[in-house]
Amino acid sequence: MEDAPQEFCSLQTSDWSFAAKEPQNAREKIMTAASHLFCNHGFSATGIDKILTRAGTAKATLYHHFASKEELIAAVLEAEGETWRNWFFGRLAEVKGPAPERILAVFDLLEEWFSDPGFYGCPFINAVAEFDTGNEAVRQAADVHKQHLLTWLKAQAMEMKAKDVTETARAIAVLFDGAIVAAQHGRDPSFARTARVIAEGYLSQIEVR
């Protein structure tokens, strides 16, 4: 019952998740089903048959669109990453104010994300945690995703004339990862605010050019 085929739903509450999107064709049906199962029950633990049952598609259709399970995993990670970044940076673009306030807004967005009942942690953190050694493709996908965030953070650090732009971005990224993991483990969205307070203190002490 829990993993039954998704019923029609015109209201998109989880803009950050590809798995919550309305699939338009068989390929998307497979990807949204796979995304949900991978992220909630793990990649290795999710078999092809479970994905097909949830997607309501045929086995040949999956292997027509994806050469292997590994390729499906890669496609899901890429789609999840892109959807999440569109949501995240899209919302950040709405924030008015100087760079420090934009950085702090990051943690408000994290709290929104954590508060979603469907929150399952960061797919990339989870994937690297599951595969660790081997599967360099997964690590690379996670790296690409993280670079997007670091690039944005560096831009903010430059705008606020931080002395060490890279180190400032790294520091915020540590708070970012820490908040995600703590919120996932404790099922407690308020870790985003804890991280925000730390960030406020850090940014107020930044050395400036």
Added chain:
Amino acid sequence: MEDAPQEFCSLQTSDWSFAAKEPQNAREKIMTAASHLFCNHGFSATGIDKILTRAGTAKATLYHHFASKEELIAAVLEAEGETWRNWFFGRLAEVKGPAPERILAVFDLLEEWFSDPGFYGCPFINAVAEFDTGNEAVRQAADVHKQHLLTWLKAQAMEMKAKDVTETARAIAVLFDGAIVAAQHGRDPSFARTARVIAEGYLSQIEVR
């Protein structure tokens, strides 16, 4: 070759890992082999047969000591947690100085941990990331482990007369988790120092009773 049976090694370089200990009997052989494979290649991805091959033991021996794979996972997590905490808190007990310095020493220990070539992240973070939904036993084991750290942090916060003891401990824990994940993903131990600098700033601004 990579996962061959471990050769004799009298020097214990990785005191933090149960998988690096010298097994004394068949049960410990199984547990150290399982620990190594679980932590490096994932729990679901590691089959019983691979564990037995690495341990050099028989299948009946495994099922004589453990009722199921799930129970073996639980036993490995518990052993890994205890070994790690013995190393961590044992080393912390050597640190002289007031509470803030003891807290900062946490991040020096993290850097040591991250610098070990065999570092694979935190087994509990990895386990929760892999299973997420379902498997409440794993989540509970992770919670117990985290409570040990939080209790220690609260004691330090009390000693330095922090106004909000719980929040102070939570903040350091966020930096703790963030450093682990960042170091694991970037294969870069220096994230421990990044987290330490943030902690220094945070502790210097703490509200005191």
Added chain:
DNA sequence: AAGACAAGACAGATCGTTCTTGTTTTTTTG
């Protein structure tokens, strides 16, 4: 005599993958 262990056959289920057959949908073309 008893328990710990090795070695491995065996079972039933599930894994990822390929293949076949037929239907529906889309695209191209006359």
Added chain:
DNA sequence: CAAAAAAACAAGAACGATCTGTCTTGTCTT
């Protein structure tokens, strides 16, 4: 616009491999 060609898709059988777990037989150590 209609006919024809092509692609997408459903349903599911079949494959060999691997999965967790059981069971048997025999050796070794206490």
